[in-house]
Amino acid sequence: MDWEELHSNLPSLMTFLTVARLGRFTAAADSLGINHATVSRRINALEKITGQRLLLRSPAGWEITTEGRQVFEIAEEIEHSLAKLVSEQTDAAVTGTVRIGAPEAFTGHIAVPALAHMQDHHPGLDLELFTSTQRARRNRSGLDLEIVVGKPQVPRSWEHPLLQYHLKLYATPEYLKHHRTPARLADLKDHRLNYYVEAILLVQDLDAALAKLPHMRTGISSTNVYAHLTATLEGAGIGLLPDFMAEPHPGLVSVLETEFSYAATFWAVVRQESQRNPAVATVYQALQDYAEKLHSHREGPTVM
Known part of the structure; x- marks a missing residue:
């Protein structure tokens, strides 16, 4: 050997x-x-x-x-x-500023609670969060750490899967009562979908999830995932939502779960120039630890 x-x-x-x-x-x-x-x-x-x-x-x-x-x-x-x-x-106190780019869902449900607790132990660490749902940029972005959906292809960077989740269909019981609960995927053509604006959807995995569904009428399209959630809660149609966002809401029920569930993964990307920065390592570890905690409390997102 x-x-x-x-x-x-x-x-x-x-x-x-x-x-x-x-x-x-x-x-x-x-x-x-x-x-x-x-x-x-x-x-x-x-x-x-x-x-x-x-x-x-x-x-x-x-x-x-x-x-x-x-x-x-x-x-x-x-x-x-x-x-x-x-x-x-990450044990020693770290200082400096770490700039993080991440999708809205990851920022609101994972990054903010994880980093708020971490900052108590590192009061000299400043955090700047930039929310966007897009691919990792191949050229230097000005960000120390990027979280993207789907495996990135970025030269001279460290990439690692962080958390797997599932995109599923959700609606309110009231909506389903008035518009009939779909019994099969083909029935979705009679419903409106709350999701991203298709014409400017640049993330391959999110676009691929949409391609798995039959053509649906447009409900409320938005570049912001929280708009999808709110539109669905307000009965504007069926939402294609991350499970970790939708399931805590008692006002939503899963639709056609046995027929449709699309797995997607949040990936962390660290540029070469940031790989040896202790502050960046501290932030990444806090996100990883919180992802593990999230997974241990519920079935759904899978820690990588």
Whole structure:
């Protein structure tokens, strides 16, 4: 076994660790925000380095071989070391200004509560939040940390999946009573949809979710997700909403949940020039910790 090459192949090790834990390539691909072929390629690369089979297929999914157990333990040690490094960076008080760009839903439901608590421990840290739902910019954006929907493609940056959630259909019971509850997806053509303005929707994953639905009449379209939520609560139509936003509202019920649910992922993007900034590391860790807390309290968003 080439130990030096094994330790240097971090993406493949972390992919193997995820497959070993989840038992399926597809689940690992969804968790990591990559495709099935990339998972397979990384596992094959590890097996080539070790000269051993690391995983075997079983009726329950992929299981670790005896040789794979040793590699699994190495991968866990590296994961723990990385987590400890980030923790040590964030334990000390940090100062400065961190500029964060994120979609409205992430900002309001995750970033603000997470960072408000974090700022109590780091009073010298100033935070600036810029809300927009768009792709990560390939050129320098002036932001230290960006949160985007879908895997970004940004040169010279660190990218990591942060939180998976689901876009689902919601409506009020009163709306459904007066407009008939759709029994199948085809019935949606008789309803209005509250969602983004389609002509200027630039985020591929959000556009892909819309493409999974039959054509619907326009309800209240907006560039702001909170407008979608309010329009749906006011009975303006059926809303295509993030589950973590809609489910806390007792006035909304899920529509056609067994037929439609679109998984999307928030990704964190840190530019090369910000990667060694302790303040940025502190902010990212606060967001990661809050995402884990959110996941532990409810089923829905999945921590990466």
